[in-house]
Amino acid sequence: MASDSLKTFDAVVIGAGFAGLRALYSLRAAGLAVTVIEASDEVGGVWNYNRYPGARCDVESYDYSYGFSRELEQEWRWTERYATQGEVLNYIRYAALKFDLHKDIRFSTRMTEAVYNEASATWTIRTDKGDEFIARFLIMAVGQLSKPKKPDIPGEATFAGEIYHSALWPREHVHFEGKRVGIIGTGSSGVQMTPVIAQKAAHLAVFQRTANFSIPACHAYISDEEDADIKEHYQERREQCRNSPTGLGFLPNKKSALDDTPQEREKVFEAAYNRLGFGFALAYYDILLNQAANDTAADFLRRKIAEKVKDPAVREKLTPRGFPFGAMRPSVDDGYFEAFNRDNVELVDVSENPILEINATGITTREGHHPLDMIIYATGFDVFTGSLLAPTIVGRNGKTLKEKWQDGPANYLGLSTAEFPNFIIMVGPGSPSLLSNVLVSTEEHADFIRDMILHMNHRGVNEIEASAEAERQWVEHVNERSRETLYPRARSYYNGDEIPGKPHVFMPYSGGVRGYRRRLKQVVEAGYEGFKMKKIATATEGS
Numbered sequence: 001m002a003s004d005s006l007k008t009f010d011a012v013v014i015g016a017g018f019a020g021l022r023a024l025y026s027l028r029a030a031g032l033a034v035t036v037i038e039a040s041d042e043v044g045g046v047w048n049y050n051r052y053p054g055a056r057c058d059v060e061s062y063d064y065s066y067g068f069s070r071e072l073e074q075e076w077r078w079t080e081r082y083a084t085q086g087e088v089l090n091y092i093r094y095a096a097l098k099f100d101l102h103k104d105i106r107f108s109t110r111m112t113e114a115v116y117n118e119a120s121a122t123w124t125i126r127t128d129k130g131d132e133f134i135a136r137f138l139i140m141a142v143g144q145l146s147k148p149k150k151p152d153i154p155g156e157a158t159f160a161g162e163i164y165h166s167a168l169w170p171r172e173h174v175h176f177e178g179k180r181v182g183i184i185g186t187g188s189s190g191v192q193m194t195p196v197i198a199q200k201a202a203h204l205a206v207f208q209r210t211a212n213f214s215i216p217a218c219h220a221y222i223s224d225e226e227d228a229d230i231k232e233h234y235q236e237r238r239e240q241c242r243n244s245p246t247g248l249g250f251l252p253n254k255k256s257a258l259d260d261t262p263q264e265r266e267k268v269f270e271a272a273y274n275r276l277g278f279g280f281a282l283a284y285y286d287i288l289l290n291q292a293a294n295d296t297a298a299d300f301l302r303r304k305i306a307e308k309v310k311d312p313a314v315r316e317k318l319t320p321r322g323f324p325f326g327a328m329r330p331s332v333d334d335g336y337f338e339a340f341n342r343d344n345v346e347l348v349d350v351s352e353n354p355i356l357e358i359n360a361t362g363i364t365t366r367e368g369h370h371p372l373d374m375i376i377y378a379t380g381f382d383v384f385t386g387s388l389l390a391p392t393i394v395g396r397n398g399k400t401l402k403e404k405w406q407d408g409p410a411n412y413l414g415l416s417t418a419e420f421p422n423f424i425i426m427v428g429p430g431s432p433s434l435l436s437n438v439l440v441s442t443e444e445h446a447d448f449i450r451d452m453i454l455h456m457n458h459r460g461v462n463e464i465e466a467s468a469e470a471e472r473q474w475v476e477h478v479n480e481r482s483r484e485t486l487y488p489r490a491r492s493y494y495n496g497d498e499i500p501g502k503p504h505v506f507m508p509y510s511g512g513v514r515g516y517r518r519r520l521k522q523v524v525e526a527g528y529e530g531f532k533m534k535k536i537a538t539a540t541e542g543s
């Protein structure tokens, strides 16, 4: 199937971020006809939209990059350990140009609806431009953090100043100088932008609902020697990522935090704190598995906050309590806590004194009015399922994905969901996804999908669907693995708690990148175990 004029394809991929581009590359290289539909006029996905000041990747640059091309990895030169948003976006642009991906991307086009045709085993895909495409496979590469969410605060329309959202940041330069700025939200976006805006704004008010843990990034420029050394050993590094629990370039300490004396533990934590960023959670293998082990890490991090924040009342408010370290996604920061020592930075605790309204001049909480010239929502996303459920997707018997997932995103291997044949999800719920270095997970999925389609072509079948039983077992397995961890002990987007009314279910797969990879391999070796494959005779073949 390969006619652009008829707009029929082997696969239509939705999204031109890291995942969509990687899927396009591998499917096209396998000789399949593919097109990508992208709502923006640019590649990059989340890195294209989240242009707020201070935005950075918190996985080390060399690991947060494609591993499929030796040439690409040898010629690209990362400048910093944790790349800025601009550098990551430039990398994606570079990769897209190098592999001539743009020619197969339809920019500024949004998929609005996709309907499965049982008689022909194809999807009809419609867009906001009025296009209609037919594809054997519909591949959703829509990202997990791509449907921004914003609280509905009364009076917002009356605000006389500027309003921004971290995930919909304008391309034009935003000026903070001389302005009174308010940031709502203290997840990674709020934490990253706070110290940068603090240096420019006349006054910065940070509206915090939940204090969370954060580890210093310890940014560093990469020297030519380091770059050469990494490039020389890149393949080993990649293999280590692929075979690690998280897809990061280092393995967890094999010891329990409880096996060391307090003095030894202090040294281990200190070293991890000053080097590993997000990987601090791997300073001992059981930090996210055992509450007592976690307490040792959380205590260490709370002491670090105490050392950094001078004002005792502010320090207390910035100190996370009531949930295990890491159970809510921690941030990796560059001077976040220290920013609150500045005279022009104020912490507004909205857990005790919620925001009541916005008026022409600023934000009013139960405690009082905060005059502002600019409001920034750093309030996150409808995570994991938001973008998957935004278009209307209709599977067998007219059932929509929204109906099927009303109690949570039931799926098999995170890749597929029963009653939606030939519908494939990349790096979504039910896979390691946001619990992993998503670049590693993206590549794993792209290659799995390519091999699966080639296998089907070889066998002469054109329909694949997860069996209801395999799906039931996978969901049970995902839940079982999450219960072995501390993740269920926090209210977080991992559990669907970021949106009122969203099903409270554990979304990602916590069994690790290596375990998941092993499972995919077993599935393939057992002839795509858990999937039903069929040959549907199409009208063309019948004539």
Ligand code: NA7
Pocket: 145, 151, 166, 184, 185, 186, 187, 188, 189, 190, 207, 208, 209, 210, 329, 350, 378, 379, 380, 381, 434, 493, 498
């Ligand atoms: P996050 O991590 O989901 O953070 C959103 C923040 O916004 C968080 O602090 C929320 O507080 C806060 N929030 C949300 N709604 C409100 C209202 N109504 N009032 C006050 N505060 C609110 O999103 P980010 O964009 O920072 O980061 C997303 C991911 O990007 C991150 O996990 C990394 O993977 C990279 P809450 O904790 O819900 O009380």
